[in-house]
Amino acid sequence: MGRMPTTSDSRRVVVTGVGAVCGFGWGVEPLETGLRAGATALLPFSRFDHSRHRTHLAAQVPEPPSGVAASFPAWRRLTQADRFALFAAAEAVSQAGLAAPLGPAAGVFFGSSTGGMFETELFYRELARKGGRPRLSALASQPVSGPGDAVGRHLQVAGPVRTISSACSSATLALGAALDAIRAGEVEVAIAGGSDSLCQLTYAGFNSLRAVAEGPCRPFREGRDGMSIGEGAAVFVLEPLALALQRGALPLAELAGAGSCCDAHHMTAPDPAGEGAAAAVEAALADAGVAAGRVDFVNAHGTGTPLNDAAEWRALERVFGPRGRLLPLTATKGAVGHLLGSAGAIEALATLLCLRAGEVHPTPGDGPVDPALPLALVTGRPLPLRAEVAVSVNLAFGGSNAALVLSRFPAPADRAA
Amino acid sequence: MTGLGTVGAFGCGRQALEAALRSARPALSLVDRSLYHRTGGARRAALACRNLAGWVPPAEARRMSAPSRLAVAAARMALEDAGLGRGWTSPGRPPAETAVVVSTAFGPSSCTEGLLQQIFLDSPESASPFLFTESVANAPAAQIAIATRARGAGITLSQREAGPLLAVGSGAAEIALGRSRRALAGSVEEITPLLHAVLDRFGALARPRGLAEEEQEEVARPFDRRRDGFLAGEGATVLVLEEVGEARRRGARALARVAAWGSAFDSTAAPTGWGEGAAGLAGALVRCLERAGLRPGDVDLIVSGASGSREGDRLEALTLHAAWGEAPLPPVLAPKGVTGEYGGGFLAAALLAVQGVPFGPTAGFAEPDPELRLFPHGGGPLPTPRNTLVTSLAAGGAAAWLVLARPEAA
Numbered sequence: 155m156g157r158m159p160t161t162s163d164s165r166r167v168v169v170t171g172v173g174a175v176c177g178f179g180w181g182v183e184p185l186e187t188g189l190r191a192g193a194t195a196l197l198p199f200s201r202f203d204h205s206r207h208r209t210h211l212a213a214q215v216p217e218p219p220s221g222v223a224a225s226f227p228a229w230r231r232l233t234q235a236d237r238f239a240l241f242a243a244a245e246a247v248s249q250a251g252l253a254a255p256l257g258p259a260a261g262v263f264f265g266s267s268t269g270g271m272f273e274t275e276l277f278y279r280e281l282a283r284k285g286g287r288p289r290l291s292a293l294a295s296q297p298v299s300g301p302g303d304a305v306g307r308h309l310q311v312a313g314p315v316r317t318i319s320s321a322c323s324s325a326t327l328a329l330g331a332a333l334d335a336i337r338a339g340e341v342e343v344a345i346a347g348g349s350d351s352l353c354q355l356t357y358a359g360f361n362s363l364r365a366v367a368e369g370p371c372r373p374f375r376e377g378r379d380g381m382s383i384g385e386g387a388a389v390f391v392l393e394p395l396a397l398a399l400q401r402g403a404l405p406l407a408e409l410a411g412a413g414s415c416c417d418a419h420h421m422t423a424p425d426p427a428g429e430g431a432a433a434a435v436e437a438a439l440a441d442a443g444v445a446a447g448r449v450d451f452v453n454a455h456g457t458g459t460p461l462n463d464a465a466e467w468r469a470l471e472r473v474f475g476p477r478g479r480l481l482p483l484t485a486t487k488g489a490v491g492h493l494l495g496s497a498g499a500i501e502a503l504a505t506l507l508c509l510r511a512g513e514v515h516p517t518p519g520d521g522p523v524d525p526a527l528p529l530a531l532v533t534g535r536p537l538p539l540r541a542e543v544a545v546s547v548n549l550a551f552g553g554s555n556a557a558l559v560l561s562r563f564p565a566p567a568d569r570a571a
Numbered sequence: 572m573t574g575l576g577t578v579g580a581f582g583c584g585r586q587a588l589e590a591a592l593r594s595a596r597p598a599l600s601l602v603d604r605s606l607y608h609r610t611g612g613a614r615r616a617a618l619a620c621r622n623l624a625g626w627v628p629p630a631e632a633r634r635m636s637a638p639s640r641l642a643v644a645a646a647r648m649a650l651e652d653a654g655l656g657r658g659w660t661s662p663g664r665p666p667a668e669t670a671v672v673v674s675t676a677f678g679p680s681s682c683t684e685g686l687l688q689q690i691f692l693d694s695p696e697s698a699s700p701f702l703f704t705e706s707v708a709n710a711p712a713a714q715i716a717i718a719t720r721a722r723g724a725g726i727t728l729s730q731r732e733a734g735p736l737l738a739v740g741s742g743a744a745e746i747a748l749g750r751s752r753r754a755l756a757g758s759v760e761e762i763t764p765l766l767h768a769v770l771d772r773f774g775a776l777a778r779p780r781g782l783a784e785e786e787q788e789e790v791a792r793p794f795d796r797r798r799d800g801f802l803a804g805e806g807a808t809v810l811v812l813e814e815v816g817e818a819r820r821r822g823a824r825a826l827a828r829v830a831a832w833g834s835a836f837d838s839t840a841a842p843t844g845w846g847e848g849a850a851g852l853a854g855a856l857v858r859c860l861e862r863a864g865l866r867p868g869d870v871d872l873i874v875s876g877a878s879g880s881r882e883g884d885r886l887e888a889l890t891l892h893a894a895w896g897e898a899p900l901p902p903v904l905a906p907k908g909v910t911g912e913y914g915g916g917f918l919a920a921a922l923l924a925v926q927g928v929p930f931g932p933t934a935g936f937a938e939p940d941p942e943l944r945l946f947p948h949g950g951g952p953l954p955t956p957r958n959t960l961v962t963s964l965a966a967g968g969a970a971a972w973l974v975l976a977r978p979e980a981a
Contacts, residue, residue, distance in 0.1 A: 206695050207696070255838075258854065258855060261836075267708070274687075275687065278687045278688065278691035278692070281688075281691065281692065290607065291773075294842075299967060303967045303968055306836045306838055306968060309838075311836050312837075312838065312848075313836065313855075314833075314834040315730070315834075315836040315968065315969050316728060318726060318727065319678070319707075319709060319727050319729040320712070320727045321708070354690050355683070355703075358695040359703030359706070360703075362698040362700045414725070415722060416716045416722050418719075418721055418722045421705075421710065421714070551709065551713065552712065552714075552716065553713060553716065
């Protein structure tokens with residue numbers, strides 16, 4: 155049993171603003187509505203010509219509502235990933251009651267897997283066109299630090315700006331880095347999250363591994379046959395609890411802990427025993443000072459590939475023991491697809507929304523739960539659950555595993571006080 | 572810091588880099604300009620030594636991209652230099668609690684380019700699973716983890732030129748927070764003809780001065796009035812970081828101690844350029860020194876990330892002067908004229924400087940820039956520093972600093 159937390163505890167970090175862009179639309183509201191409805195944004199898409207690709211579904215972000223483009227300088231020159239990041243960051247900062255310039259007390263901690271790759275591909279599209287004249291300037295958008303830098307520039311951040319590109323756990327690690335930076339007193343406000351856009355490189359790449367399902371992904375279901383790719387961004391404003399309360403901000407939840415661990419096993423296949431993933435979850439729980447028995451639900455990485463889901467279940471079984479079979483489990487990827495470098499952010503946001511709504515969102519997907527994985531997958535409709543603590547897990551290429559612990563605010567001890 | 576592994580144009584290992592730094596001459600190779608380059612412009616780059624068979628056997632190398640091979644070779648060199656063998660590869664030994672933190676500015680470029688060519692010039696269905704797997708930015712870090720059975724955090728940072736120092740800082744933080752006993756931290760990069768052409772297209776690279784034979788080799792001129800760009804460099808550098816007590820217990824030789832690290836952002840910078848925010852960066856730099864219990868006057872040596880970039884070096888000089896005020900700067904080394912930009916050679920050079928390794932005169936520097944008022948090392952002996960400041964300002968606005976203390980002070 156860890157020590158009893160207090161609102162003056164300098165290790166406590168709260169979320170005071172959130173923002174999102176995903177296949178359901180621009181803003182947190184369409185995401186929450188879609189998740190509660192058990193809907194999926196995995197549909198035929200038009201971001202690029204996929205007629206020669208093996209599969210034909212993705213969760214593409216729709217066109218932005220009118221007025222969005224005019225709200226951001228030089229919108230037309232921004233990459234898709236930059237646009238998603240800026241909109242989500244602006245929404246989060248607005249909810250937190252903050253505004254630019256954020257100055258030296260603020261930092262940006264962002265995850266991205268491919269940054270401006272979609273725009274980089276313009277060069278190759280032109281190269282492939284008969285008589286085409288590819289322009290090298292198209293390649294300037296490639297660095298994956300682009301979305302984080304764009305957010306730092308827009309909000310006039312003068313503290314640290316760091317981009318983590320550890321494939322599908324990038325944003326989870328970025329949120330963990332932000333948590334560290336606040337606890338260390340390096341920053342008082344962290345803008346943390348991730349952004350990635352659809353591009354042919356990842357679409358064809360995952361298809362080359364035969365990891366993409368022809369229909370919408372079906373995490374943890376019997377006969378599941380792969381993942382589905384999405385795009386978008388999610389951003390959190392994080393602050394030390396004491397400072398947030400001092401300035402009258404309304405904490406939405408607490409980011410209680412983060413942990414990570416590497417499988418050191420294989421470049422694409424997860425450790426089948428789930429040791430590394432379990433170690434990441436255990437590290438996050440230890441960081442939060444929370445016993446496994448206090449976790450009320452889990453938002454799993456849940457890609458829908460046969461190997462990944464099985465390994466993840468074994469990891470959860472290692473951490474939660476027999477109780478793992480009863481622990482409500484959801485997988486946001488069934489709704490918005492796999493957002494790759496920003497998956498950890500959108501899934502942590504889905505977890506936060508569940509904590510606040512008092513219900514766990516269902517995992518879209520047809521068919522029964524895989525009988526080989528005796529878990530309590532939430533399906534069909536939201537599961538009413540007044541949860542206090544939840545875990546969000548992400549597993550990446552190269553065995554980079556990461557997990558976050560989010561908790562309801564105020565916590566029971568705060569309420570008793 | 573207890574181990575150093577480095578591969579670059581200078582060759583493999585610290586002795587090769589020491590020789591290059593003493594001679595103050597970069598090892599440059601001609602880049603294939605037949606496909607993407609415009610006429611004129613840069614022709615050479617500091618391309619890394621690729622003879623790594625002694626560190627990455629062929630049977631292992633065939634499953635790795637060029638940057639993964641460079642990174643794994645540097646990691647094994649670093650472990651051996653630290654007296655830790657070449658990793659925990661023996662069956663039955665417990666997995667080490669070691670974090671891997673690696674930075675890359677552009678990721679495994681040849682794999683990305685090869686994959687995109689397959690997708691767009693042939694067919695999406697011809698995409699190679701190997702190229703895709705190795706094209707992800709964290710592939711080198713993951714290959715290090717697999718090769719050495721490092722099972723701590725696996726983090727890949729991408730913050731352009733600031734990345735290597737951020738990687739060391741993040742690795743040190745993993746240890747300081749008690750999450751790992753050790754960290755392998757560093758940087759890796761590869762320069763392809765296309766990446767070289769893009770950097771040249773944006774005027775980032777040093778250019779030949781004329782058609783005469785002696786003028787055809789481009790020279791990076793850190794802080795020089797005539798500077799016109801940097802040398803593109805590739806390679807990998809990995810450091811072994813350990814908790815001080817842990818290193819002492821096993822009798823390890825300490826190369827340096829990470830006294831503090833810090834980073835900041837200049838939001839006046841354009842996405843591909845440097846800004847005007849010297850005052851703000853100087854404030855962050857001074858706060859970084861304060862975290863080590865130091866003031867600017869306590870710094871004995873600066874290892875600057877100045878590369879020969881017109882605007883980047885200007886911002887670096889203005890930032891240092893703003894931090895030091897009226898006080899004179901300590902000796903300034905600017906080794907990127909030898910190591911090139913990217914690939915971590917600069918980070919390795921900084922660690923050698925802390926140990927008092929002799930440096931030749933600053934490559935490319937001859938004519939001071941009156942605006943910068945900064946005169947980098949002109950050769951000759953330097954005192955072994957107690958406190959060394961390592962700096963790196965990145966295009967796009969990021970900045971990072973590292974404060975390294977002399978081993979005796981550890």
